[in-house]
Amino acid sequence: MSHTPHILSHLPRQPGFSALGDAFSGLVAATPVPAPRLAAWNGSLASELGLHPSVEAHGPELAELLAGNVPLVAHPPRASVYAGHQFGVYVPQLGDGRALLCAEFSDPASRPWELQLKGAGPTPYSRRADGRAVLRSSIREYLCSEAMHALGIPTTRALALVHAPEQPVWRERRETAAIVSRAAPSFLRFGHFEYWYYRGEAERVRELADWTIARHFPECREAAQPYRALLSAIISRSAGLVAGWQAVGFCHGVLNSDNMSVLGLTLDYGPFGFLDGFDAGHICNHSDERGRYAYDQQPRIVLWNLYCLGQAFMALLCREDILAALDEFQPAFERAMGQRLAAKLGLRDWQDDDWTLYDDLQGLLAAGRSDWTIFWRSLSHAADQPELPAALRDQLLDRAGFAGWHARYRARLAADPQAPAERKAAMLAANPAYVLRNHLAEQAIRLAEDEQDYREIARLQACLAEPFVERSEFASYAALPPDWARTLAVSCSS
Secondary structure: OOOOOOOOOOOOEOOOHHHHOOOOEEEOOOOOOOOOEEEEEOHHHHHHHOOOOOOHHHOOOHHHHHHOOOOOOOOOOEEEOOOEEEOOEEEOOOOOOOEEEEEEEEOOOOOEEEEEEEOOOOOOOOOOOOOOEEHHHHHHHHHHHHHHHHOOOOEOEEEEEEEEEEEEEEOOOEEEEEEEEEEEOOOOEHHHHHHHHHOOOHHHHHHHHHHHHHHHOHHHHHOOOHHHHHHHHHHHHHHHHHHHHHHHOEEOOOOOHHHOEOOOOEOOOOOOEEOOEOOOOOOOEOOOOOOOOOHHHHHHHHHHHHHHHHHHHHHOOOHHHHHHHHOOHHHHHHHHHHHHHHHHHOOOOOOOOHHHHHHHHHHHHHHHOOEHHHHHHHHHHHOOOOOOOHHHHOOOOOHHHHHHHHHHHHHHHHOOOOOHHHHHHHHHOOOOOOOOOHHHHHHHHHHHHHHOOOHHHHHHHHHHOOOOOOOHHHHHHHOOOOHHHHHOOEOOOO
16 A cells, blocks of 8 residues: 555544543444445535545545545444433443444644544444444434534534445445544443443442543542542533533434533434424424434423433442432533524523513424524524514514514514624524534435435535635525425434
8 A cells, every 4th residue: 555554644543531541332344345435524624634635635445444444543442331221211231233433533723533434334232233333324424423513512523434336234224334533532431330330340330430530630630529520510511411412403313321521522423413494392302102212302302311310420429429410411501502592582691580481482483394404594684674574573483472572582682782884793693504404414315315415425525614604606505395305214224
């Protein structure tokens, strides 16, 4: 080969989760795929990580490396074990069933990173599954990871997408395999703590907590109760995360405790979706028959999962301290959500009475199934106008009800004076023009599956990288979904 296969070799290795040893993760080799093709490359993230942003700089073997066919770095990959509550039921052993931790390093700013290959083949935790990811779900994860990052919502990142069109994978139908290279400071989950707690191994829980504090929450070491401080920090980050989701209309779809990040990152993009026509009880996951993970349930479920984590912290703290920490969630969520909503509505500060204003608006949007993203973007352009544009009013079924709401909103703006240009700029920076709607992802998926044409992935990636900047070439991506989009459904296999 004309290029070194170790594309990360010039970066300092900084052992992350692997430093905990073989009890927490085991060595697993990736399973090669035939004729891998590089379907997408994230030059922006590559640059942040200290890699050359150009694909050509890494040579023609880049797809082989990021498929797992050739070792990415000198040390072997690992898969970790964890447990979790899935749809409210405890499962004692889960783990990295199709993800391999392939590299741990520091970027040029000395920030720690871990790189996983998702879909690189079976591991000891695959539970009789094939360890593969299919192209459609991989495209969705690749695009949405970066879309969420651009929206300012904490998330794992995506470096590359490799397609293996000659590797069949069976789900509901025959599909083809793909591998996503995803990066994060850590992929540590609530379920990692649950696994050791329910096995009765309190020392392992303590070991994991000590590592977490040392590597990711060093400020907790100075607290009178470091483990209490750690739990509070996780609760605070989780509250801020779900507030971000609610603000942009993101539905996770599978909010199991094993899909919750200790670092407060959006983790595991499966059957996710963004709201189109507003429905507070929207269920994005076709497999979620009872609506456990509906849009309006997400804050409650995040708190439920935090109680699961709190149970695991019984190995470290007394019950009273854990319950006191969990009581911090609701105020933290309301603060974070208030800040998000103040920005969306063009207010400098959030007041208690503003919750009623927001709740009433939700009712009006629900009555007309008004498009969530388009409504907020349109409001950003027209907040200081005495009358909203006809196109915006046309989305609202209860015109009289909205006229009354709009008068209250205008009075609220008058009590929070800003220059119109300043308010408009702030609202446009809080209300995106573009989100990854299901039909947009589906268009990219169909081209990639049917024709091995990956250009729509790159086009969507370019659009979603600047979601608050309106550009004429992406006007169709900001439009209402077409009628055929109503038939789209995503499930746990997505």
